[in-house]
Amino acid sequence: MQKDIANVCIRCGKTRIVTKTWKEYVGTSTVTYTTTACPDQACQKIVDKKLAAMREKRELFLGKRIQAIQAWRRSKPHS
Numbered sequence: 001m002q003k004d005i006a007n008v009c010i011r012c013g014k015t016r017i018v019t020k021t022w023k024e025y026v027g028t029s030t031v032t033y034t035t036t037a038c039p040d041q042a043c044q045k046i047v048d049k050k051l052a053a054m055r056e057k058r059e060l061f062l063g064k065r066i067q068a069i070q071a072w073r074r075s076k077p078h079s
């Protein structure tokens with residue numbers, strides 16, 4: 001994990017701001033989590049939508065792949 005890497009918005013390139021920081025105990029150590037957002041709220045909304053659409057597409061794609069593999073396995077005679 002690298003610190004101090006510029007966290008910029010994928011859409012407008014502005015430096016993203018930390019909106020939330022919280023700590024969680026993982027085993028015996030504490031991990032700090034941060035949530036960042038684009039300072040431009042309208043832009044952030046678009047980015048959120050884009051990411052959600054991408055995730056949906058990927059899940060759909062993976063689902064189709066799994067179905068295809070299962071169909072292929074079924075079509076093969078068992079040896």
Ligand SMILES: [Zn+2]
Pocket residue numbers: 009010011012013014038039040043044
């Ligand atoms: Zn932005």
